[in-house]
Amino acid sequence: xxxxxxxxxxxxxxxxxxxxxxxxxxxxxxxxxxxxxxxxxxxxxxxxxxxxxxxxxxxxxxxxxxxxxxxxxxxxxxxxxxxxxxxxxxxxxxxxxxxxxxxxxxxxxxxxxxxxxxxxxxxxxxxxxxxxxxxxxxxxxxxxxxxxxxxxxxxxxxxxxxxxxxxxxxxxxxxxxxxxxxxxxxxxxxxxxxxxxxxxxxxxxxxxxxxxxxxxxxxxxxxxxxxxxxxxxxxxxxxxxxxxxxxxxxxxxxxxxxxxxxxxxxxxxxxxxxxxxxxxxxxxxxxxxxxxxxxxxxxxxxxxxxxxxxxxxxxxxxxxxxxxxxxxxxxxxxxxxxxxxxxxxxxxxxxxxxxxxxxxxxxxxxxxxxxxxxxxxxxxxxx
Numbered sequence: 512x513x514x515x516x517x518x519x520x521x522x523x524x525x526x527x528x529x530x531x532x533x534x535x536x537x538x539x540x541x542x543x544x545x546x547x548x549x550x551x552x553x554x555x556x557x558x559x560x561x562x563x564x565x566x567x568x569x570x571x572x573x574x575x576x577x578x579x580x581x582x583x584x585x586x587x588x589x590x591x592x593x594x595x596x597x598x599x600x601x602x603x604x605x606x607x608x609x610x611x612x613x614x615x616x617x618x619x620x621x622x623x624x625x626x627x628x629x630x631x632x633x634x635x636x637x638x639x640x641x642x643x644x645x646x647x648x649x650x651x652x653x654x655x656x657x658x659x660x661x662x663x664x665x666x667x668x669x670x671x672x673x674x675x676x677x678x679x680x681x682x683x684x685x686x687x688x689x690x691x692x693x694x695x696x697x698x699x700x701x702x703x704x705x706x707x708x709x710x711x712x713x714x715x716x717x718x719x720x721x722x723x724x725x726x727x728x729x730x731x732x733x734x735x736x737x738x739x740x741x742x743x744x745x746x747x748x749x750x751x752x753x754x755x756x757x758x759x760x761x762x763x764x765x766x767x768x769x770x771x772x773x774x775x776x777x778x779x780x781x782x783x784x785x786x787x788x789x790x791x792x793x794x795x796x797x798x799x800x801x802x803x804x805x806x807x808x809x810x811x812x813x814x815x816x817x818x819x820x821x822x823x824x825x826x827x828x829x830x831x832x833x834x835x836x837x838x839x840x841x842x843x844x845x846x847x848x849x850x851x852x853x854x855x856x857x858x859x860x861x862x863x864x865x866x867x868x869x870x871x872x873x874x875x876x877x878x879x880x881x882x883x884x885x886x887x888x889x890x891x892x893x894x
Contacts, residue, residue: 512564513542518553520545520566528562529618530577536618547574547620560636560689566620571630573643576617582670583641583654585623586614625672626651637689637740642696643672648683650675650696658692659724660707666724678704678726690740695747696726697735703747705729711743 512531514520521542522531529536532545547554547566551574556567563577563584575584614621626643629651633644640654640661652661652675656668662675675696683699693707693714704726705714715729730749737748 512557512559514554514557518555520547520554520557522564528578529616530559530562530564532564532576532618532620534618536616545620548622551622556634558634558636560641561638563617563636565634565636565641567631567634571632571646573623573626573631573634574620575623575636575641576620579614579617581639581655581668583636583639584614584617585625585641585653585672586617586621587670625653629672633686635687635689635740637694638691638742640689640694642687642689642694644684644687644696648685648699650679650684650687650694652694656724658708659722660689660692660694662694662706662724662726664725666722675706675726678728686735686738688738688740688745690745691742693740695729695738695740695745697738697747701732701734702728703730703733703735703738713743713745715745 512520512522522533522545523539523542524531526533526536526538531539531543533539533543547568551572552568552570554566555569558565560577563575563579565584566574568574573585575586577584579586629643629645631643632646635642637654637660640652640656643651645651650662651672652663653672654661656663656666659666661669661673662677663669663673664677679696679698682702682704684696685699686697688695690707690713693705695703695705697703706723706726707713708722709718709720714723714727718727730747733749733751735747735749737746739746
């Protein structure tokens with residue numbers, strides 16, 4: 512199966528069980544165009560299972576064709592009382608639990624009506640079941656549940672779609688994959704979950720039980736960029752997450768303490784790097800020394816640090832609360848730095864002295880100037 516740049520769908524190969532969507536089970540040796548039901552939009556995702564095919568339209572509509580065993584394609588609907596009564600009137604061989612318009616094989620693409628309430632974003636189809644991700648990051652499953660691969664908490668097989676919960680509550684699933692009897696799902700929190708059969712270490716580790724009918728965490732702190740299964744095998748392409756950004760409540764005391772430490776370290780480095788006496792030192796052949804042309808540019812610079820008002824206000828507030836002692840910057844003989852000591856409303860910060868405010872603003876402004884000059888000349892700051 513393939514779809515062209517204009518989203519036209521083509522299929523060729525083995526046509527058994529109607530998985531080519533051509534209206535029959537004949538094989539095709541050349542690509543054949545497949546027509547989809549009207550007004551479904553363009554195809555944005557196409558998946559091929561062992562004996563069935565599914566397509567996702569731009570409107571979140573799912574279309575399916577091929578083997579519908581265990582209702583894994585969702586093409587069947589359970590009969591109501593009236594439909595069963597009518598069927599009994601026509602046939603004496605009716606079994607309890609008969610399905611209306613029971614479809615064993617879908618020869619042509621058909622809309623999966625049972626998934627209409629969900630706006631599907633991703634889909635996957637396996638040997639006996641299928642899984643979908645909607646726009647809310649939830650996983651919905653269809654098909655067989657013999658090994659708990661539908662994630663319903665048991666092994667009971669239900670005709671209607673099931674929304675997987677338990678460990679996935681509060682998670683936003685981004686991708687899903689279906690093996691022969693298990694399911695995998697990756698989340699936006701860089702975690703991989705799996706459920707279903709554990710035979711032959713399908714879920715990545717031996718857990719002491721044959722089936723896991725609810726989601727189980729398999730990997731964490733790994734961003735999954737590609738997730739694929741085939742039979743009992745799984746391939747996951749990941750990248751390590753260097754930093755984990757976790758939202759939590761932080762008290763004002765913690766913010767002040769962390770900011771104070773950061774400002775202190777920064778000011779110490781700047782005091783060392785940008786001391787005018789160091790910048791005006793004689794040139795040296797040592798690559799670690801700052802060249803005299805850069806020292807001259809910094810020494811001759813005269814500016815107003817208006818672009819650092821917001822940073823200087825925050826730093827001044829911290830120094831007031833924590834009694835931070837800021838080192839006095841060294842200025843050139845002729846060009847005293849003139850940093851602004853007013854806030855955005857034209858008023859001085861009421862919680863700190865003018866001297867403290869001006870010194871912090873001057874140092875922050877010097878950082879900005881130094882970074883600009885170094886970037887212009889391709890020089891990186893030492894770590």
